[in-house]
Amino acid sequence: MSVATDDAPWLRRLLVMLALVFAVLIFLAPLAAVFTEALRRGIAPALEAIVEPDALSAMRLTLLVAAVAVPVNTLGGVAASWAIAKFDFPGKRLLVTLIELPFSVSPVISGLVYVLIFGAQGWFGPWLREHDVQIIFALPGLVLATTFVTFPFVARTLLPLMQEQGREEEEAAATLGAGGLQTFFRVTLPNVKWALLGGVLLCNARAMGEFGAVAVVSGHIRGATNTMPLHVEILYNEYMFVGAFAVASLLALLGLVTLAAKALLEYWTARPIGIEA
Amino acid sequence: MTAAATALRPARVGRATGRRALPGLGLSLGVTLAWLGLIVLIPLAALAIKPWQIGISGVVAVLLDARVLAAFRLSFGAALLAAIISLPLGLLFAWVITRYRFPGRRLLDALVDLPFALPTAVAGLAMTALLANNGWLGAPLAAAFGWQIAYRPVGVLIALVFVALPFMIRSVEPVLRDLALEGEEAAATLGATRMQTLWRVVLPALAPALITGFGLGFGRAVGEYGSVIFIAGNMPMATEIAPLLIVTKLEQYDDAAAAAIGLAMLVLAFLILLALNLLQRWVRRGRA
Amino acid sequence: MSVEIEAVTRDFGTAANPALRGVSMALRSGEFVALLGPSGSGKTTLLRILAGLDFPDAGRVLIGGRDVAQVPARDRNVGVVFQNYALFRHMTVFENVAFGLRVRPRAQRPANAEIDRRVRELLALVQIPELAPRYPEQISGGQRQRVALARALAIEPQLLLLDEPFGALDALVRKDVRRWVRGLHDRLGLTSLLVTHDQEEAMEMADRVAVMEQGRIVQFDPPHTLIDAPASAFVARFVGDANRLAASVHGGRLDIAGFGGFDAAGLPEGAAEIFVRPDDLRILPPRDGLAPGLVEWSRPAERGRWKMLVAVGEHRLEGYGERAFERGAACALEFQALTAFGARGERVSINGREAAPSLR
Numbered sequence: 041m042s043v044a045t046d047d048a049p050w051l052r053r054l055l056v057m058l059a060l061v062f063a064v065l066i067f068l069a070p071l072a073a074v075f076t077e078a079l080r081r082g083i084a085p086a087l088e089a090i091v092e093p094d095a096l097s098a099m100r101l102t103l104l105v106a107a108v109a110v111p112v113n114t115l116g117g118v119a120a121s122w123a124i125a126k127f128d129f130p131g132k133r134l135l136v137t138l139i140e141l142p143f144s145v146s147p148v149i150s151g152l153v154y155v156l157i158f159g160a161q162g163w164f165g166p167w168l169r170e171h172d173v174q175i176i177f178a179l180p181g182l183v184l185a186t187t188f189v190t191f192p193f194v195a196r197t198l199l200p201l202m203q204e205q206g207r208e209e210e211e212a213a214a215t216l217g218a219g220g221l222q223t224f225f226r227v228t229l230p231n232v233k234w235a236l237l238g239g240v241l242l243c244n245a246r247a248m249g250e251f252g253a254v255a256v257v258s259g260h261i262r263g264a265t266n267t268m269p270l271h272v273e274i275l276y277n278e279y280m281f282v283g284a285f286a287v288a289s290l291l292a293l294l295g296l297v298t299l300a301a302k303a304l305l306e307y308w309t310a311r312p313i314g315i316e317a
Numbered sequence: 318m319t320a321a322a323t324a325l326r327p328a329r330v331g332r333a334t335g336r337r338a339l340p341g342l343g344l345s346l347g348v349t350l351a352w353l354g355l356i357v358l359i360p361l362a363a364l365a366i367k368p369w370q371i372g373i374s375g376v377v378a379v380l381l382d383a384r385v386l387a388a389f390r391l392s393f394g395a396a397l398l399a400a401i402i403s404l405p406l407g408l409l410f411a412w413v414i415t416r417y418r419f420p421g422r423r424l425l426d427a428l429v430d431l432p433f434a435l436p437t438a439v440a441g442l443a444m445t446a447l448l449a450n451n452g453w454l455g456a457p458l459a460a461a462f463g464w465q466i467a468y469r470p471v472g473v474l475i476a477l478v479f480v481a482l483p484f485m486i487r488s489v490e491p492v493l494r495d496l497a498l499e500g501e502e503a504a505a506t507l508g509a510t511r512m513q514t515l516w517r518v519v520l521p522a523l524a525p526a527l528i529t530g531f532g533l534g535f536g537r538a539v540g541e542y543g544s545v546i547f548i549a550g551n552m553p554m555a556t557e558i559a560p561l562l563i564v565t566k567l568e569q570y571d572d573a574a575a576a577a578i579g580l581a582m583l584v585l586a587f588l589i590l591l592a593l594n595l596l597q598r599w600v601r602r603g604r605a
Numbered sequence: 606m607s608v609e610i611e612a613v614t615r616d617f618g619t620a621a622n623p624a625l626r627g628v629s630m631a632l633r634s635g636e637f638v639a640l641l642g643p644s645g646s647g648k649t650t651l652l653r654i655l656a657g658l659d660f661p662d663a664g665r666v667l668i669g670g671r672d673v674a675q676v677p678a679r680d681r682n683v684g685v686v687f688q689n690y691a692l693f694r695h696m697t698v699f700e701n702v703a704f705g706l707r708v709r710p711r712a713q714r715p716a717n718a719e720i721d722r723r724v725r726e727l728l729a730l731v732q733i734p735e736l737a738p739r740y741p742e743q744i745s746g747g748q749r750q751r752v753a754l755a756r757a758l759a760i761e762p763q764l765l766l767l768d769e770p771f772g773a774l775d776a777l778v779r780k781d782v783r784r785w786v787r788g789l790h791d792r793l794g795l796t797s798l799l800v801t802h803d804q805e806e807a808m809e810m811a812d813r814v815a816v817m818e819q820g821r822i823v824q825f826d827p828p829h830t831l832i833d834a835p836a837s838a839f840v841a842r843f844v845g846d847a848n849r850l851a852a853s854v855h856g857g858r859l860d861i862a863g864f865g866g867f868d869a870a871g872l873p874e875g876a877a878e879i880f881v882r883p884d885d886l887r888i889l890p891p892r893d894g895l896a897p898g899l900v901e902w903s904r905p906a907e908r909g910r911w912k913m914l915v916a917v918g919e920h921r922l923e924g925y926g927e928r929a930f931e932r933g934a935a936c937a938l939e940f941q942a943l944t945a946f947g948a949r950g951e952r953v954s955i956n957g958r959e960a961a962p963s964l965r
Contacts, residue, residue, distance in 0.1 A: 047511070052417055059413040059425065062406060065454070066479055067428045070443035071435070073453065077446050116352030123345040127337065135349070142357055144586065146540025147437075148560035149579040152567065153360035156367045161572045163363065187356050208691035210339050211658050214678035215685040216705035216760055220340030226708070230695040242433075249436025252542030256564060269438040269543070276442060276547070285446075288439040295434035302434075303427050312491070338658035338678055 074292045078285035089275070089283030090290065097264075098271035098287070104179070105254075105267060106247040109187040113243055117194025118236070122228070125202035126210060136199070142191040150188040151256025154181055177259030182267065185253035190243045197239030197313055201232055238305045238313035245298040249291055364583070367576035379574045380581055384553050385562060391470060392559040393585065396538035399477035400485075400531045406478070407485025407530055408523070414486075415493045432483045437543025444476055445547040468550030473558065476544045481534030488530030489523055496522055524600045532593040539586050606669040606763035606796045608632040608655065613664030615650055624650040626820040627664070632798065637790050639799045639807035642817030643843070648800045649688075651817075652766050655798065657681045668764060684762030684795075686770045690753040692741040698752050699737040702727055705760040727755040730789070747778045754786070758793070765790070765797045771806060783810055804844050816840050834954070838878045838946040847880040848922040852945065859945060863918035864896050869955070875948035886924030887939040888913050895937035898922070900930040 047055070078086045089095060120139055124132055142150065157163050158175035168175060175181050209231070213223040229236070251269040258265045266274065268291055275284035302313055368376050379385060413419075414426050432440065448455040448466040458464045466472045496519065504514040542560045549556045559582055566575035608631065615625040625647045632638050640648040653659040654666060657678030666673050673681060693701050702724045706715055715723065728734045731751040736744055741752065750770060757765060767786070771779045787810045790797045801807050807814045808828040815825040816839075824836035835841035842849060852861040854877050859869035861879055869877075888911075891897060898915040903926070906912040910925045915936060922938065930936055945953045 047416075055409060055413050056417055056419050059409055060421070062409070063425055063428055066482065067431045069447055069454065070440060070479070071431060073443045073446045074439060077443075112352070112356075116349060116356075119345040119348035119352070123342060123349050126339055127342045127346075129342070129346070135353075138353055138357065139349075141361070144536045144540075144590070145361075146542065146560050146563075146579070146582060148542050148563050149364065149540065149583065152563055152575055152579050153364050155567060156363040156572060156576055157360060159572060161570065184356070184360075188360065191356055207339065208687055208689065209693055211656075211678070212685065212687055212691040212693070212756075213704065213708070214339060214658065215656050215681070215683060216708065216756065217679045217682070218704070218708040219679060220344075222708045223339065224341070226704070227693055230693075245434055249439070251436060251438040252560065255542070256567060269436050272438055272442065284442060288436075288442055291436045291439045295431070295436060295439070299427060299430055299434045302430070337660075338653070340677070 071292060071296075074285055074288050077281060078289040080285075081282055085282050086286035086289070089280070089286040092283070094266070095268075095271060095283075095287055098266045098268045099290075101179070101182070101266065102248050102268045105182050105186050106244055108183045109190055109247045110240060110244050112187055113190055114194050114236075114240055116191075117196075117198055117239065117243075120195045121198040121202045121232075122224070124199060125205075126207050126228075139195050140192050142188055145188075147189055147250065147252030148256055151181075151185040151253040153188070154184050154257055158184075176257050177265060179265070181257035182254050182265065185257045186247050186250050189250050189253045190247045193243035193246065194236070194239035197235050197242065198232055201235045201311070202228070205231055234305050234309045235311075235313060238302055241298050241301050241305075242313070245295060248294055364576055364580055368573055368580050371573040371577070375573065376577045379577045384557070385559075385578060387554045388557050388559045388562045389581070389585070391473065391556065392539055392582070393589075395470065395474045395477050395558075396481070396535050396541075397589075398474055399481045399538045400535040402474075402478050403482040403485040403534050404527060404531065406482055407489055407534075408527070410482075410486045411489040411493050415490055429483055429486050432479055437480075437541065438547075440479060441476065441544040441547035444472075444479065444544070448472060448475065448548065467548050468552070468556060470556055472548040472550070473545055473556060476548050477538040477541060480541050480544055481538045484533035484537060485527070485530035488533060489526045492523055492526040521600075525597050528593055528597040528600065532590050532597075535593075536586060536590060540582065607634045607667075608669075608764060608796065608798070609665075609667040610651070610655075611665040611667075613651070613654060613661040613666060615647075615654065615659065616662050624820055625654075625661070628817075628820070628822055629664075630815055630822055630825055632796055634796055635794055637787065637797045637799070637810060637812050639801055639811035639814045640817060641801055641804055641807040641814050641843070643802055645819075646817040647820040648802075648817050649768055652685075652768050652798060652800045655764070656683055656685045656766055658685075682760055682762050684757035684760060684765040686750075686753045686757050686765070686767045688769045688772065690741075690749045690770075690773075692749060692752055692756070694741050696740075697737065698728070698733070698739050698741070698744070699724055701741070701752055702755045702759050704756065723759065724755075727759055730758070731755045746773050746775075747782060750774065750782060754789070763796060765795045767797065767799045769800055769802070771801075771803075779806075786810070808844075814844075816843060818843075834952075835880075835944065836952070837950055838880070841878075841880040841944055841946070845882060846923070847882050848886065848920075848924075850879040850881070850920060850922075852877040852879050854947065863920060867955075869945060869953060871953050872945060872947040872951055873949060877948065878946045879943055880946075881922065881940055881943045883912065883923040883925060885940065885942040886922060887941060888915060888924045888926035888930070889937045889939055891935045892937045895939055898936050898938050900932065900934045900936050902932060903929045905929075 120135070124136060155162060155176055158168060158181065159165055160169070162176075175184070209227050210223050213227045218226065249269060251273070254267050255270060255273070258267070258270055268287055272284050272287045272291070275287065306313055371379070410429060414422060414429070445467055447453050450456060450459050450465060450467070452467070455466055458466065466475065500518050500522070501514050504518045509517065540560060542558075545558055546561055549558060549561075551557050551561055559578060563575045563578050566578065610628055610630050613625055613628045617624055628647070628651060640651060642648045650659060654661055655668070657673065657676060660674070668681065668683070693704065696704070703720050706720045706723065725734065725737070728737055731754055733748055733751050736748060736752070741749055744752070750773075753770070770786075771782060774782060783806060799807065799810060808831075811828065813825060813827050814831055815822045816831065817823065818839045824831060824840050831840060831844045835844060841847055850861050850864070852859055854860075854869060854872045854874050857868060858866045859872060859877060860866035888900070889895065896917060898917040901914040901916055901921070903911045903913040906925060910927065911929045913924055913926055913930060915922050915924060915938060917938065924938065926936070943955050945955060947953070
């Protein structure tokens, strides 16, 4: 770094100190609080809260919801990125905007929209009641709301990379006799696999940790429609703080693992993965 | 058949069948539109349609209710304030991360992403535990200054800063990283002081990114739910946020009112983001 | 393999500026043809249409006598070397070359041992057998070019398309590679189409050169014809380097601003353009009867001559002289041959010795 653009040493030190203090207060302290609150009475009560049946069923449900929402958004995200990056068609910019739309919608509204369609007073409410199909306050509602909230993640991480890589390799593959699927699996996918993995990880972290959207459609039926974050809320409201923070610690760990994996991927590929997507 | 006609025919057919160099547009676009339509567009259409079930006067009555107005004031006010606070804070973090080398820099860089990865409910619980009157931070603040943070609007504000700050940092950081030092060096050779250089060279270059970060942070904060409801205390007229009102209306089986509040939130947020977009365009005018 | 292109039109949505406007040309089997033109003249579009990467709005393309309007790129068996090579960056050099064989339908796919043998053979052909295990980012530009060529040849195409394939190479390597590619073309009995904006490259490599301007082929001839008899002012300007002078025709007399004029039968009244190659412009010491000028610079050139830039009024002309002149020295210009184009594209070649006395 050149001298002219160097800041005075005292200023550097001051700014670094300030940033570190704020980082501790804003980012590190909450994280530490989760784990210390969970272990306030030792490790045994925390473990108990985690292996308790309601907690286990919440975990199962969370995994199940993510197991549907993440593949759906991966498929959609890959298809959208392929179409947008490799072809020209009118309305492309609008399509990109619409795909990113769910990011600017409040999680609560993301749940609300499905209540408006499938709820008791919703468009299909009466029909669903007649046919004894439950969507809101049941698994399908949780899956839908989660899918909405995590909708853009994969597309947002893949699209910039695929646009940057252009179409030349795919065109070369075509002139060499490769078909559509061969081109996709042998040329396109290997070029974006790390970004795809990054997008899937972020999508998964958000899917498992989503709170507002599933709170609206869940109905809080313990052991049936409670995902992990909802289970945390219930425990907290019942003043079972250790249990709440113990389950919260698991979710925090999921977040930390995701961050670490993302950092690792970025290190490998020397390319940022837009987590803020 | 004339030669011209035979020459033209295959081309027309080619165009009609949408001949393209690469295969798969139909399939991928079909999947995309089905995915987008079923998950996002149709449900959002429901949000746009549902409120009018209670008529315009009904919608107006819902929105002009004092409790709803108070919640909107809190949600939008706190979100805007949080975005404003994250301007200098985000600039500080981005500057320190991109310009300085010090032990712990990489950790700091990773830590900044925490709010993206930490489930909102977990963040909410954690901040409540920290800032409550008996919390690590709340207790000393209460003892020393008599401040109470949790269950007050300021608690909401702090939670939203936590949510909005990373957007600011991650918007500014790449621009700051790519900003060639030559510009600053040139300014220095032209006799500018360091402050003049920062003010006249660096800050204008960062302005579009700052606006982007502001918009992203605000957009996320205004609809935030999980991080806020634990620390807010949720007192009507005081610390009740707009998304919570939607939940409340739904619990009262008042779907139309919930939809009206949701739609109003979206429209208002959209207008603010539109204004930011115009501001950004104005800031960028004349630039490539 | 012969190629026929008949009245091909391609329009990218802006009707005012179609990329191709009724292009017709035919390549004979075994011929090496260059498409030469400035950027935006439509040459790459034409190449992409032949490759099956783009499709014409009107017109017909026949490759080996077969109408390929409905044949997608993957079924054309046309070899393409892309501008930036478009190597598969996640595959080794070996796998890049093997790709075209591996993606064949199962029934036509060679066995692995056969693929291995063929790829080694191709890498030996392009003289980089040792690079097989490397990745594209680990090899030099010239080597990538060879990989791209080997990859294109792996599918045993009879038509080879080269899209500005030498642009990314530095000047020294480029000369070698050009010669070598042309040699390969002859040895393998290919039909090749080279897209380039470099006239030297086109002249050196091709049997015939098609000059493109704004979506049209304005001349399609062997290199020497382009030099000796450019079909239009555009070709004269683009091919070889020539001094250009604005002129006008009045009453059968051609006037070049600053030089006077001479009789010009065959040119219509109105504006005209004059082209004089530096080789046809002799710079002499001042002499009566020749146009006077001032030397701006002179530098030694081949065969003991000196190349000079001479100012005549507003004009700047390059020519050759037998000796050096001082900067600013007075001199005389002798036109040995020039070509004039009339307002509607009429071409008149003028023997300078006849015209010269009146140019002053």
